[in-house]
Each structure stands twice: as structure tokens, then as C-alpha cells.
Amino acid sequence: MYSIGIDVGSVAAKAVIFDGKNVIAKKMIPTGWSPKESGIALYNSLLEHSKIDKNNIRMIVGTGYGRIALPFIDHKVTEITCHGKGAHYLDADIRTVIDIGGQDSKVIRLDEDGNIKDFLMNDKCAAGTGRFLQVMAHALEIDVSQLSDIGRGAEPQNINSMCTVFAESEVISLMASGASKESIAAGLLQSICKKTYSLVSRVGAESKVFFSGGVSKNLLLREYLSEKLGVEIITSEQSQFLGAIGAAVIGFKK
Amino acid sequence: MRPAIMEEVEALRGINSVKIKEASEAGKKVVGMYCVFSPQEIALAADAITVTLCGTKQEPIEDAEKELPRNLCPLIKSSYGFAVTGKCPYFHFSDVLLAETTCDGKKKMYELMGKIKPMHIMNLPQTAQGEEALELWKNEMIRFKGFLEKQFNVEITDEKLKSAIKLMNRERSAMKRLHKLNAHKPAPMTGMDMMLSQWLKGFNVDKEAGIELIERVINEVEEQMSKGIYAFDEKAPRILLTGCPIGSGSEKVLKILEESGASVVALENCTGYKGLDVMVDEDIDPITALAQKYLSTPCSCMSNNNGRLDLIERLAKEYQVDGVVDLTWQACHTYNIESFTVKNFVKDKLNLPFLQIETDYSDSDAGQIKTRVEAFIETI
Numbered sequence: 001m002y003s004i005g006i007d008v009g010s011v012a013a014k015a016v017i018f019d020g021k022n023v024i025a026k027k028m029i030p031t032g033w034s035p036k037e038s039g040i041a042l043y044n045s046l047l048e049h050s051k052i053d054k055n056n057i058r059m060i061v062g063t064g065y066g067r068i069a070l071p072f073i074d075h076k077v078t079e080i081t082c083h084g085k086g087a088h089y090l091d092a093d094i095r096t097v098i099d100i101g102g103q104d105s106k107v108i109r110l111d112e113d114g115n116i117k118d119f120l121m122n123d124k125c126a127a128g129t130g131r132f133l134q135v136m137a138h139a140l141e142i143d144v145s146q147l148s149d150i151g152r153g154a155e156p157q158n159i160n161s162m163c164t165v166f167a168e169s170e171v172i173s174l175m176a177s178g179a180s181k182e183s184i185a186a187g188l189l190q191s192i193c194k195k196t197y198s199l200v201s202r203v204g205a206e207s208k209v210f211f212s213g214g215v216s217k218n219l220l221l222r223e224y225l226s227e228k229l230g231v232e233i234i235t236s237e238q239s240q241f242l243g244a245i246g247a248a249v250i251g252f253k254k
Numbered sequence: 255m256r257p258a259i260m261e262e263v264e265a266l267r268g269i270n271s272v273k274i275k276e277a278s279e280a281g282k283k284v285v286g287m288y289c290v291f292s293p294q295e296i297a298l299a300a301d302a303i304t305v306t307l308c309g310t311k312q313e314p315i316e317d318a319e320k321e322l323p324r325n326l327c328p329l330i331k332s333s334y335g336f337a338v339t340g341k342c343p344y345f346h347f348s349d350v351l352l353a354e355t356t357c358d359g360k361k362k363m364y365e366l367m368g369k370i371k372p373m374h375i376m377n378l379p380q381t382a383q384g385e386e387a388l389e390l391w392k393n394e395m396i397r398f399k400g401f402l403e404k405q406f407n408v409e410i411t412d413e414k415l416k417s418a419i420k421l422m423n424r425e426r427s428a429m430k431r432l433h434k435l436n437a438h439k440p441a442p443m444t445g446m447d448m449m450l451s452q453w454l455k456g457f458n459v460d461k462e463a464g465i466e467l468i469e470r471v472i473n474e475v476e477e478q479m480s481k482g483i484y485a486f487d488e489k490a491p492r493i494l495l496t497g498c499p500i501g502s503g504s505e506k507v508l509k510i511l512e513e514s515g516a517s518v519v520a521l522e523n524c525t526g527y528k529g530l531d532v533m534v535d536e537d538i539d540p541i542t543a544l545a546q547k548y549l550s551t552p553c554s555c556m557s558n559n560n561g562r563l564d565l566i567e568r569l570a571k572e573y574q575v576d577g578v579v580d581l582t583w584q585a586c587h588t589y590n591i592e593s594f595t596v597k598n599f600v601k602d603k604l605n606l607p608f609l610q611i612e613t614d615y616s617d618s619d620a621g622q623i624k625t626r627v628e629a630f631i632e633t634i
């Protein structure tokens with residue numbers, strides 16, 4: 001028997017198959033314009049790719065903002081609970097999850113069983129999220145994946161605006177005044193780090209601290225955060241699948 | 255199942271505005287008020303009608319923002335917007351307005367609003383502690399009484415005050431009994447219906463008819479309870495909602511909570527139970543009694559506001575709540591700052607899960623709030 005967890009986020013849709021012990025298959029596709037269509041496509045291709053018979057799937061749990069659009073799921077669970085369970089599955093010692101995705105950032109505190117003790121989400125603007133970095137990278141005329149390498153070793157420029165729109169013009173005028181791309185890139189990551197730090201400080205960071213979401217791939221940001229919080233921060237290659245894994249784990253137990 | 259009588263309650267929307275027009279045209283004076291610190295009794299003793307004008311809708315905010323800063327509490331903007339656009343019949347028929355120096359935003363907005371209609375501002379002390387505060391507030395009661403006597407050319411006698419106090423106490427105790435029905439597990443009424451009943455009553459012209467209606471609501475709900483009919487089932491998580499005021503049009507968070515399966519059993523805010531908790535003493539000098547009662551309102555404008563924690567604790571026990579949600583309107587500093595104190599109190603002292611939601615009247619973040627509320631409920 002298997003369970004499937006499917007996490008339809010604002011940027012990517014992710015799904016995994018879980019056999020009660022291990023994740024035996026996973027897949028990710030861009031969400032595109034229709035969370036429903038991409039959810040269905042993802043589900044079908046995951047089944048095809050894993051060669052598992054539909055009848056052996058006991059439970060399908062959906063999460064992520066697109067979960068409401070999925071017609072084939074048995075249960076809906078919020079991404080917050082799923083992220084908590086997913087992190088607990090990866091490492092039972094994790095007590096804090098910092099997740100920075102495309103449109104939101106959140107901090108989750110867990111107890112020893114992976115249950116949510118407390119959580120916080122950013123408010124409705126894009127400040128401090130992947131979207132913010134994307135817009136800024138665009139203004140710097142680089143790819144968002146290059147920010148970490150370019151910024152490494154540079155003295156960070158002070159970026160004062162947290163609002164995406166104002167920060168963008170701040171970046172443009174910094175470039176015009178001759179500031180280096182390196183220092184601006186470092187400054188942008190510092191500003192995300194500060195914003196995240198203030199969010200984390202409100203619930204407290206108990207170690208182990210796990211960093212997930214698309215933005216967690218940014219190495220330099222991870223280092224900044226670890227320094228600022230004074231704790232080691234761990235990540236995992238599976239981190240983008242955290243929500244889907246958590247959903248599958250919850251589904252298996254249902 | 256929703257009590258059938260709620261239809262009658264909802265029909266007040268249409269009826270109230272017609273009634274206020276008729277009353278005003280028949281020569282009745284109308285006093286518009288904005289806050290639970292407003293001593294309705296004094297206006298009633300002047301033989302006037304009282305209406306609550308506190309803005310609860312998004313609609314006039316755009317117009318308010320022509321004159322007010324955007325990053326201001328939506329309640330203040332909405333209240334002002336209704337005043338400048340003339341879109342609120344109750345504002346229109348109000349002869350005079352009563353305001354208090356509560357939070358900074360309201361206080362400064364009132365200076366602008368006072369140019370539109372005759373307004374009396376009561377100087378609310380910043381603390382409820384100490385003899386001086388009570389003395390000052392007593393004087394403010396007397397000043398307001400004098401203002402109405404002059405404006406309406408009437409004499410407000412102690413006798414009239416006493417009978418107004420009795421009437422308002424009856425209204426409060428009826429509302430209080432209605433709230434208490436939801437102490438039962440499972441709750442017989444949705445939080446939405448509870449809020450609506452109280453909110454619509456705020457525009458009610460005829461106090462006696464209002465009390466009578468609330469009593470009939472109680473009877474019908476009790477009858478449903480005796481048949482085992484409830485609004486939620488036993489398993490629904492029971493929530494205490496505290497924080498900034500809400501009303502029809504600003505019920506977003508309450509609605510999302512209940513749509514997500516929670517039963518909002520206790521409304522601690524000033525549009526809910528807060529103003530009903532303490533009755534006016536009927537046995538002492540009416541002005542002192544009024545000053546005491548209103549000064550005891552546990553609002554975040556007061557420093558300190560420990561009375562709020564005490565009220566939350568009592569309600570949490572009485573209503574057997576499973577979690578506390580604190581609503582903060584964007585740019586409301588007093589409630590926003592106090593939220594930290596409330597959070598610590600709820601988590602450490604009451605051992606209950608706590609969630610703060612900061613938002614405005616618009617629907618733009620409804621999806622986000624839903625996720626947070628659902629996650630919160632999943633943790634209960």
C-alpha cells in the first residue's frame with residue numbers, strides 16, 4: 001500500500017509516493033496557469049513513472065495553495081502542517097523550519113513528534129520571498145541562481161526598502177551610482193536575511209533549524225542566516241518536496 | 255440549523271433605516287456614537303435615539319483616503335468615509351455626534367469629522383486606575399450631559415438618567431444571556447449570527463422592541479437546544495475571538511474561522527461581550543455609576559489594560575475554548591502591541607493555542623488568512 005502527497009504551490013507542483021517508510025518516487029513540474037491541470041498532469045505522470053497501480057494507492061493528500069483545485073484527492077491539509085510533518089520525517093530532531101518559497105515565507109516550530117507548536121507567515125506583500133529575489137536579480141540582469149555566487153565575498157550594500165517595488169528602483173539607482181553587482185547581490189541577500197530573522201525571532205529558533213523552499217538553495221543566504229541566528233542551519237535536496245512528503249506521511253497514517 | 259428568527263433579525267437591516275428616518279422626521283433627536291465608551295444612557299435620558307456609526311465596510315474607504323493617510327486603521331477610514339460621502343443613513347439622520355479621545359487615529363480623525371456635524375468629544379483618561387481618572391471621567395459625563403441639554407434644549411434629570419440606566423442594563427443583560435447560550439458545548443449559535451444580532455441591534459431605534467427581539471431569539475435558540483439542534487457538532491474546535499471590533503462587512507476573519515470548521519463561541523471584542531460584562535450600578539448616584547461602568551471597559555487604548563487578560567481568562571473557561579484568535583486591524587498600534595502580551599498570557603497562563611491575524615477590510619488576503627486559520631485549527 002502507498003500514499004501520495006501532492007503539493008501545488010504558486011511556482012511548482014510537487015508530488016511523491018510513500019510506502020510507509022520511504023519516498024519511492026517523486027516528481028515536480030511548473031504550476032503554470034492552472035493549478036488543477038498541472039495537478040492532474042503531475043499525478044498521472046507520477047503514477048506512470050513509478051509504475052504503481054492506482055488501486056494500490058490508499059490515500060492522496062493535497063496541500064499548497066492549489067490544493068482546493070484538485071478533484072482527485074482524499075484530504076486537504078495546509079502546507080504548514082505538511083511542512084512540519086515532512087521535516088520531521090527527514091530528521092526527527094528538527095524543531096524549527098524556515099521556509100521561503102515563491103510568494104510566502106513562514107517559520108514553523110515543531111515538538112518532538114513533528115506537531116506544530118507555533119507558526120508565523122509573512123504578511124501579504126512579497127517582501128522577503130523568492131519573488132523579491134527574482135525581481136531584484138532581473139534588475140541586476142542576472143539569473144536568480146547566480147545571486148549567491150556573485151555576492152560571495154563582497155561587502156554588502158545597504159538596501160533599505162523591503163517593498164519589492166521600491167527596492168527595485170533602489171537597486172537600479174545603486175547600479176547607476178556605480179555600486180558593484182557583487183555588493184548589491186550580497187546586500188539583497190542580507191536584506192532577506194534581516195527580514196527572515198525578524199520573523200524567526202518572533203517564534204524563536206530552537207535547533208535543529210531546517211531551511212526549506214526554493215530560496216533555501218541560496219548558499220550565501222543560508223550562511224548569513226546561520227550567522228545571524230547563531231545556530232547551524234541544515235537543508236536537504238528533498239527540501240522542495242517537504243510539503244509533498246509531509247502530505248504523503250499524513251496520508252499514510254490516515 | 256439556523257434559528258428561523260435570524261431572518262427577522264436580518265430584516266432589521268431594511269427596517270432600521272426606515273425607522274430612523276421616520277423618527278427623525280417626527281422630531282426625535284438622534285445621537286451618533288462610535289465606541290463602547292460612549293454613555294448611551296445620557297443620550298437616552300435626553301429622550302434621544304442612539305445609533306452606532308462605527309464604520310465596518312470597505313466601500314467608503316477609497317473616499318476617506320482622499321483626506322486621510324492610507325496606512326490608517328480601516329475602521330477609522332471607513333467611519334470617516336461614511337461621514338464624507340453621506341452614504342450612511344444613520345450618519346445622515348444623526349443630529350449630533352459623540353466621540354472620545356481613544357486611540358490617536360480616531361482622535362485626530364474626529365477633528366476632521368467635527369467639521370461636518372456638531373460633535374462633542376469626551377476626554378477619556380488614558381488609564382482606568384486611580385481616583386483622578388474616575389474624577390475626570392465623571393466630569394466628562396457631566397460635560398456631555400450639559401452639551402446635550404443645550405443642543406436639544408432639554409433637562410436631563412437624575413430620574414431620567416436612572417430610568418435610562420435601568421433600560422440599558424436590561425438590554426445588556428438580554429445580550430449577555432444570548433452570548434451565554436454559546437457557553438454550551440456544542441454551541442447552539444454560530445459566531446456570525448451572534449455578531450450579526452448584536453451589530454444590527456446597534457441601529458435599533460426602539461430599545462424595548464430590540465430587547466424583546468433578543469429575548470425571542472433566546473427563546474427560540476433554547477427551544478432548539480432542547481431538541482438537540484446545534485450550530486456545530488461536539489468536535490468543532492471552540493474559539494475565542496478577541497482584538498479589534500468587527501461588524502457586518504468586516505467579519506472576514508470570523509467568517510473564515512467558521513468556514514474552516516471552527517465554532518467561534520466567545521467574542522471578547524467591544525462589538526461582542528466586552529461592553530456587556532459590567533452593569534451600571536443602579537443604587538448610586540447615576541453620574542458616578544456611569545463613569546465607573548464605562549471607565550472599566552478593558553480596551554487597548556488604556557494603559558495598562560490588564561482587565562482584558564482577566565476577561566479573556568474568564569471567557570476562555572466559561573466557554574470551554576480550545577484556542578484564542580486575536581484580530582488586529584492594520585495600523586492599529588494599541589491592539590497590535592498588546593497582542594504580544596495577550597499571546598504570552600494565552601500560551602503560558604491559559605495553555606491554549608494562540609493566533610494573531612493582522613489584516614484590513616479588503617478581501618485581497620483572504621486566501622492567505624484561510625491557510626493560516628486552517629493550519630491553526632489543524633494544531634488544535
Ligand code: SF4
Pocket residue numbers: 288289290291356357498499524525551553554555
Ligand atoms: S476598540 Fe476601544 S476605542 Fe475602539 S471602538 Fe472598541 S472600545 Fe472604542
Ligand code: SF4
Pocket residue numbers: 327328329330356357358359360498499555583585586587588589
Ligand atoms: S481598531 Fe485600533 S486603530 Fe482602529 S479605531 Fe480601534 S483602537 Fe483605533
